[in-house]
Amino acid sequence: PFPIQLPERCIKLFSYENDVILDPFLGSGTTLIPCMKNNRKCIGVEFDKEYCQIAQKRLNGIIEEKNQTKLA
Numbered sequence: 001p002f003p004i005q006l007p008e009r010c011i012k013l014f015s016y017e018n019d020v021i022l023d024p025f026l027g028s029g030t031t032l033i034p035c036m037k038n039n040r041k042c043i044g045v046e047f048d049k050e051y052c053q054i055a056q057k058r059l060n061g062i063i064e065e066k067n068q069t070k071l072a
Helices: 005-014 031-036 049-072
Strands: 022-025 041-044
Touching: 005 022, 005 031, 031 041, 031 049
Parallel strands: 022 041
Antiparallel strands: none
16 A cells, blocks of 8 residues: 555646546555546556455545535
């Protein structure tokens, strides 16, 4: 695991809004979280089902946060 700030800096520096970011080693989804928060499209690849479930829970939390802020 690594801090979210690390991929977030790279994503902001090397991509634009609506670009597609590929994470071939998804793990717990740490790279996809800043993608979603910074309006990037994202694709993650992971073979381990447990890590997929962890990432899915984390990303669902981000989606819920974004939906709540839009409605408020």
